[in-house]
Amino acid sequence: MTSRETVPRRNQVLAAMAGYGTITRAQAAAYQASGLGLRASAPREGCITARRGEAFFCDYVEHLILRDPRFGPTVAARQALWNRGGLQIRTTLDPRSEQAADVSVGGHAYPGDRAAAAVTLVQPGTGRILAMAQSRPYGNGSGQTDLNYNTDRLMGGGSGFPTGSTFKAVTAAAALEQGIPMSYTLDAPYQADYPQMTDCTGAVHPQTPGDRNDSPDLQGEFNMKTAMAMSVNTYFVPLEAKAGLCNVVRMAQKLGLGYQAALDPGHPDRLYPLQQVQSLTLGVNSYTPLQIAGVYAAFAADGLYCQPMAITSVADSAGRVLSTPRPQCSQVMSPTTAESVNTLLASVVADGGTASSIGDIGWQDAGKTGTTNNSLQVWFTGYTRQIAASTVVSDTTAPLGSLDGVTLGPTYFPVAYGYSMAGPIWAQAMTGAMAGLPREPLDQTPFTDPDPAQSADPSASPSPSASGSTTGYARHRAGPGRAPRAPRPARPARRPRTTA
Known part of the structure; x- marks a missing residue:
């Protein structure tokens, strides 16, 4: 009026x-x-009005509806439906999980920091997105953004982030599916060539130099479990070659990683395909926390991958139901393979693993760190039986700068690692989201340390090993139903870091 x-x-x-x-x-x-004495102002509407922390989830839901032909035959028709208002939308958002995620990112990274943190929580077995949070609030003001760092460009997000060694879990799954056991042992040097590989198009990638570990101290004999625990690049690259580059690619595709987060320059309405390269296992493709959380949720669900879903029903203003989405799930690996991956990733958070310092969250968990070249990004992705969560921290200002020597939130990081920078964000978010849930164990495959003399495969080693052997971690056990972890020992001054 x-x-x-x-x-x-x-x-x-x-x-x-x-x-x-x-x-x-x-x-x-x-x-x-007299006059009316009113100060009229335009009403605020849209996702900017969502409760704290829920605006990016709201924005994701809006993009879902605007891209779904069930809500109109054209983009214009769907936009008109959205603008008309009155839709009754029920979503998968879990307020407790959202609050926990929002409090965690907000406490570890400030809106004005050069770097930003983002985390997504997904329910294994259904794909329900429980929470999305990031350290930059939704908006166009100072310290704000309308880019959802948890999603891809088509869904209102950015171009994603190289994942670093979080991708090694995919390689392990592909290798296990090919019958390569967890006990498979290699003599891994500090640095080596990328071996010749053939991708799914039949293209041959010749042997080329460039594979190396972050520290010269990281070399010796490793099996799949100890190599995962210590994130050994020169183990996983030849493992990728033995499993077959194309098999690793196909596993990634089945786990929702067939397309990266950025747009394809040749087809601006599509995402950029996964790049089939020899360094695939080191995480050179750029994905989002939502994608990676979905991958790790499949391990928690015994190999059942579910496409992430945010909407459970939509009705119009008259109450007429327009859509009732259901989980879209498929068995992408055998339960035994998934259970073995759980065993491998449990070693990462156990004593001696790269993420042991994250500490015990109170539920049996597993996960993987990731740190990219020059520490431009750090990741931690982990899961329990009930929730999988992926956290990334990255500079977001071009040109991207290293996270080494930066202050994120209240903490200064002389050197950035996935376990130290992204790990605490994940742990706090998961602890809050898991509050009140039962302590269900992850399904795992028992692992017995092999006799290196009998299980080593010298012919598969990329080059002769320098002196040295696997760390004492090889004597550690982290089987099903492990007891709460003991207090962590002090970490060494320099830990081998995974690079992409």
């Missing part, structure tokens, strides 16, 4: 009040002669 309509209506009411004797006629005349 405009002021031109409001004033006559106000005066009419005042006259009626004078007629009933509620006020005098003199009072009515005085009030009628």
